[in-house]
Amino acid sequence: MFVKINVASFLVALFVVLVEGSNVIESIVEDHEHSIGTQWAVLVAGSSDWYNYRHQADICHAYQLLKKGGLKDEHIIVFMYDDIAYNSENPRPGVIINKPHGPDVYKGVPKDYTGKNCNAQNFYGVILGNKSALTGGSGKVVNSGPNDYIFIYYADHGGPGVIEMPVEPPIYGKDLNEVLKKKHGSRTYKKMVFYLEACDSGSMFEGLLDKGLNIYVTTASKSDENSFATYCAPKDYEDTCLGDLFSVSWLENSDLQDRRVETLKKQFRRIRKRVLNNGTEGSHMMEYGDLHIHNDALSKYMGSNSPQHTSSSTNNYPSNSRHVNQRDVQLLYLISKFQNAPEGSIRKSEAYRKLSEVISEREHVDKSVKHIGQILFGVKNGPEVLNIVRPAGQPLVDDWDCLKSFVKIFESYCGSLTSYGKKHVRGFANMCNAGIQRDQMDAAAKQTCSS
The missing domain is CATH 1.10.132.130 (Topoisomerase I; Chain A, domain 4)
Known part of the structure; x- marks a missing residue:
C-alpha cells in the first residue's frame, strides 16, 4: 500500500507538470527573480583632463561588463566628466580603450551626470534615491527596494580620508559613510558592494564603516598607501595611462571568469598578487564591512557572463605593462609632451x-x-x-x-x-x-x- 500511494502521488505530480508545466516553471522563475530583486550599479569617474584618461576608461569598461551581464541601462547610473572620448589629444576620436589594442568601451555608455553635474551632491542624491537633491543630469537615481543588490564602483584620485570629484567639493570619508548609513536606514537594499580605486582608499572606510549594514567594501590600497595606474605610455598613448592597476585587475578577472561561480572572495584573492606587483609599484588591497558578503557570487552584483576561459591564472595581461604612481601620472603626461x-x-x-x-x-x-x-x-x-x-x-x-x-x-x-x-x-x-x-x-x- 505504501508503494502504491507514492506511485500515485508521483503520477499526479507528473500529470500536473505535463499539463501545466510551462506555467509552473514560469511561476518558479518569477518567484526566484522577485526574491533576488533588481541589480543596481553606480559607476563614478572622479576626475577630468586627458592625463586622467584611465579613470573614465575604467568606468566605461565597467559599464560594458555590467551591460553584457544583463543589467539594464535604467539601473546603471554613470558619473563621468566626459572630456576624453572627443578630446583633441585622443588619437582615436570617439573611442576609449582600457588596455593596449583593447576594444572601444565608450560606445553606448549612458551620460547620466557629466561636466558640472558630476559632483558630490548628485552622487549622494543618486545613492539615496533622492531626486529632489539633484542639481542636474539625467535624473536617474537608485530607486531600490528591500530585495535589491547595489554595486558601486568609484575610480579617482584620493588622499587620506578624501576622494575627488571633477567639481568641488570633494567627498570626505565621514560624509560618505553617513550616506551609506542613511541608505541602510531606509531599508531599500538587501546587500551592497563598493569597489574603490584611489590613493589611500582604505582611509575612506577605516574605523568608519559600521558592521551590520550589509555592505562589503574592497579598496585598491591601504589607508596610507598610493594606488597605481597601469598600461602606461603604450604606442599612440605615450602621454597617459589606459587603466588603473586595481581596476583593470578586477575588470579583466570579471570578464574572464564565470561570474556565477567566481565569488567576491575568490576575486579578491585571485587579483591581489597582481595589484601588489611584488611590493613595487603596487598596493595592498583591503576589505571592510560585512566580510561574509564576500562569499556571494559576482553575478549577484555584476550579472552573469559567458566566460572567455576559466583558467586560475592571474597573469592574463602584458608582462611589460608599465605601472605609475597615480600622483605622478600628470608628470608622465607633461614630460612626454616636452620630450616629443x-x-x-x-x-x-x-x-x-x-x-x-x-x-x-x-x-x-x-x-x-x-x-x-x-x-x-x-x-x-x-x-x-x-x-x-x-x-x-x-x-x-x-x-x-x-x-x-x-x-x-x-x-x-x-x-x-x-x-x-x-x-x-x-x-x-x-x-x-x-x-x-x-x-x-x-x-x-x-x-x-x-x-
Whole structure:
C-alpha cells in the first residue's frame, strides 16, 4: 500500500507538470527573480583632463561588463566628466580603450551626470534615491527596494580620508559613510558592494564603516598607501595611462571568469598578487564591512557572463605593462609632451613652462605644509607629527569638521592642494587630533603663505 500511494502521488505530480508545466516553471522563475530583486550599479569617474584618461576608461569598461551581464541601462547610473572620448589629444576620436589594442568601451555608455553635474551632491542624491537633491543630469537615481543588490564602483584620485570629484567639493570619508548609513536606514537594499580605486582608499572606510549594514567594501590600497595606474605610455598613448592597476585587475578577472561561480572572495584573492606587483609599484588591497558578503557570487552584483576561459591564472595581461604612481601620472603626461615637441618650437617652450609650473606647485605645497607643521609643533617634531598613522581600526581624524576647515584655511592662503597635494590631508588631520585650534592654524598658514 505504501508503494502504491507514492506511485500515485508521483503520477499526479507528473500529470500536473505535463499539463501545466510551462506555467509552473514560469511561476518558479518569477518567484526566484522577485526574491533576488533588481541589480543596481553606480559607476563614478572622479576626475577630468586627458592625463586622467584611465579613470573614465575604467568606468566605461565597467559599464560594458555590467551591460553584457544583463543589467539594464535604467539601473546603471554613470558619473563621468566626459572630456576624453572627443578630446583633441585622443588619437582615436570617439573611442576609449582600457588596455593596449583593447576594444572601444565608450560606445553606448549612458551620460547620466557629466561636466558640472558630476559632483558630490548628485552622487549622494543618486545613492539615496533622492531626486529632489539633484542639481542636474539625467535624473536617474537608485530607486531600490528591500530585495535589491547595489554595486558601486568609484575610480579617482584620493588622499587620506578624501576622494575627488571633477567639481568641488570633494567627498570626505565621514560624509560618505553617513550616506551609506542613511541608505541602510531606509531599508531599500538587501546587500551592497563598493569597489574603490584611489590613493589611500582604505582611509575612506577605516574605523568608519559600521558592521551590520550589509555592505562589503574592497579598496585598491591601504589607508596610507598610493594606488597605481597601469598600461602606461603604450604606442599612440605615450602621454597617459589606459587603466588603473586595481581596476583593470578586477575588470579583466570579471570578464574572464564565470561570474556565477567566481565569488567576491575568490576575486579578491585571485587579483591581489597582481595589484601588489611584488611590493613595487603596487598596493595592498583591503576589505571592510560585512566580510561574509564576500562569499556571494559576482553575478549577484555584476550579472552573469559567458566566460572567455576559466583558467586560475592571474597573469592574463602584458608582462611589460608599465605601472605609475597615480600622483605622478600628470608628470608622465607633461614630460612626454616636452620630450616629443620639436626642438625650438612654441610647443616645446609651452610644454617646458607647464612642466616647470606643475613641479613648482608640488614643491610649494610640500614646503608649505612642512613649514606650517614646524610652526605648530617645532622644527624637530613637526614632520613626525604630520606623518603619524593611527592604528588599524581607528578613523583618520576624530573631528571631521576641524579637518575640513583646516583644508579650507590652507587653500585660502596657500592655494589649491591639487590631486598631488591631497596626500597632505593626513597632516591636517593630525593637527586636529593634536588639539590645534582654528585660529592657530589660520595664523600658521597666513605666516607661511602670505609673505
